[in-house]
Amino acid sequence: MIALYDYILSAECYAVRLFLGMIGQPFTLKRVDVHPGRENREPPFLAINPTGEIPVLEDGDFRLADQGAILAYLARKYDASGAWYPQDAESAGRIAYWLGFASGPLAALRRLRERDLFAIPGHDAGLQATAETALRLLEDSLAAIEIAGGRWLAGDGPTIADAAVFPAVALCTEAGFSFEPMPATWRWAERFKRLPGFSVMPGILPVLLVTEAGGVQA
Amino acid sequence: MSRTTDPVALNDWYVVTAIREIPPGGAEETRLLGQSIRILRDEDGAFQVETLPAPGERLRTQEKYGFLWVTFGTPARKIVDIPEFAEGGRRLFYRGRIGVDTSGQRVIENFIDLSHFSFVHTGTLGGYGNAEVPRYSVDFREDGAELWATECRFFQPKASAVASGAKEVLYNYRVPAPFIAILYKDSQVREGKQDAIGLFLQPLEETRCTVHSFALVYDDTNTDTHVLHFYHQIFAQDRGVLIHQIPKRLPIMPRREIPTQSDAMSIAYRRWLDRQGLDFGIDRSAG
Numbered sequence: 001m002i003a004l005y006d007y008i009l010s011a012e013c014y015a016v017r018l019f020l021g022m023i024g025q026p027f028t029l030k031r032v033d034v035h036p037g038r039e040n041r042e043p044p045f046l047a048i049n050p051t052g053e054i055p056v057l058e059d060g061d062f063r064l065a066d067q068g069a070i071l072a073y074l075a076r077k078y079d080a081s082g083a084w085y086p087q088d089a090e091s092a093g094r095i096a097y098w099l100g101f102a103s104g105p106l107a108a109l110r111r112l113r114e115r116d117l118f119a120i121p122g123h124d125a126g127l128q129a130t131a132e133t134a135l136r137l138l139e140d141s142l143a144a145i146e147i148a149g150g151r152w153l154a155g156d157g158p159t160i161a162d163a164a165v166f167p168a169v170a171l172c173t174e175a176g177f178s179f180e181p182m183p184a185t186w187r188w189a190e191r192f193k194r195l196p197g198f199s200v201m202p203g204i205l206p207v208l209l210v211t212e213a214g215g216v217q218a
Numbered sequence: 219m220s221r222t223t224d225p226v227a228l229n230d231w232y233v234v235t236a237i238r239e240i241p242p243g244g245a246e247e248t249r250l251l252g253q254s255i256r257i258l259r260d261e262d263g264a265f266q267v268e269t270l271p272a273p274g275e276r277l278r279t280q281e282k283y284g285f286l287w288v289t290f291g292t293p294a295r296k297i298v299d300i301p302e303f304a305e306g307g308r309r310l311f312y313r314g315r316i317g318v319d320t321s322g323q324r325v326i327e328n329f330i331d332l333s334h335f336s337f338v339h340t341g342t343l344g345g346y347g348n349a350e351v352p353r354y355s356v357d358f359r360e361d362g363a364e365l366w367a368t369e370c371r372f373f374q375p376k377a378s379a380v381a382s383g384a385k386e387v388l389y390n391y392r393v394p395a396p397f398i399a400i401l402y403k404d405s406q407v408r409e410g411k412q413d414a415i416g417l418f419l420q421p422l423e424e425t426r427c428t429v430h431s432f433a434l435v436y437d438d439t440n441t442d443t444h445v446l447h448f449y450h451q452i453f454a455q456d457r458g459v460l461i462h463q464i465p466k467r468l469p470i471m472p473r474r475e476i477p478t479q480s481d482a483m484s485i486a487y488r489r490w491l492d493r494q495g496l497d498f499g500i501d502r503s504a505g
Contacts, residue, residue: 031444036236036312117316203454
């Protein structure tokens with residue numbers, strides 16, 4: 001059974017929970033008291049991941065940290081269709097680029113959100129500038145993809161690139177950003193939310209559909 | 219901005235940190251009512267709070283319920299009495315600090331509202347099929363110093379981390395100060411007993427606050443972390459809504475409202491804030 005070291009409010013943990021749901025793979029949670037307990041900075045957890053970061057995935061005896069690495073592993077091992085992680089040179093290259101983007105510049109956005117969320121005092125202008133640049137780059141890329149007739153970051157269909165970038169971006173309003181100057185990003189996020197197996201986390205609203213009976217379902 | 223001149227806001231007690239957040243020998247800077255303050259803890263664990271820039275004014279402090287309380291003024295009343303802290307049987311959870319980019323009053327108003335459960339906490343505290351808020355009572359106690367809502371009932375799919383199934387849950391809400399709210403809800407495992415969950419708001423600015431909170435619950439099964447994750451899920455769902463509410467200061471003039479029956483507690487809170495003469499975090503414009 002797959003187990004995930006998890007914190008409910010972590011955008012990176014959400015990326016893994018979300019993807020496991022989308023490929024229909026069952027898993028269990030090992031909940032970590034990140035806030036307020038800082039359990040991930042204590043020796044028992046540091047023995048599991050020396051960087052103190054979550055998520056960490058366990059699949060039998062195999063253990064892996066880093067959301068991008070975990071998504072790549074899960075897609076190769078459990079997505080029989082291969083659609084989430086296509087291996088042609090161009091797709092693989094683009095996916096590697098966006099996984100790097102998600103763990104690099106987008107980390108600034110996640111850190112800004114965590115500062116706001118956990119009421120950490122002060123303002124970090126460097127993080128703010130990095131996050132703004134990252135969101136502008138994403139918006140320009142998605143606009144160019146749309147103009148060329150595409151819908152997803154790295155291929156004809158959704159890939160682990162979309163799954164890695166979506167969480168932090170969908171939560172950007174929690175870091176004080178607005179979707180207003182990012183229409184292509186908004187449309188891409190809404191497309192992603194309509195994929196089969198999609199699940200929410202706190203801060204992300206489901207797409208509500210009116211049923212034939214007149215009720216509402218998520 | 220600089221420290222408010224609102225006497226009602228100044229003459230009250232506020233939590234500025236949980237005691238466990240600052241180790242002996244530690245220090246931290248924060249804000250309260252538009253004023254920068256520094257919290258110092260000496261090697262023996264004693265706290266001192268002063269305004270910035272240094273050398274500033276030394277503020278009155280008290281430690282209660284595991285939190286550090288301060289005031290700029292001379293409060294007419296003591297720090298709220300919460301007898302459940304002295305009772306045995308419940309587990310105490312400190313739930314960490316959560317920052318919210320809105321007024322403290324918006325957070326309190328959301329906390330005492332039943333009608334959002336089905337749409338914001340779908341699957342736990344409410345569901346689309348049971349959104350109706352049955353009629354409840356609102357009254358004032360302690361010579362009008364406290365606002366209460368009682369006989370609140372709501373059908374909840376999963377009322378707490380330890381709840382095993384959907385059921386109707388009874389609630390009481392207590393607002394003993396403008397920036398403090400406590401809810402009492404039926405325990406899911408002890409017949410006739412209630413869990414208590416409370417928020418102590420630290421208004422940093424008029425439209426920014428830090429939520430310090432506790433839960434005193436009956437739960438013999440779940441780990442601390444499991445219970446914390448349940449609460450953080452609930453609170454982050456609220457926060458996602460709160461940061462989008464406009465205006466951020468709470469509008470309290472009746473002309474700006476079109477309330478329904480289920481808003482009785484919210485409306486009572488707004489009128490009660492108005493009567494106290496509080497200005498900080500309040501929008502008194504007529505719209």
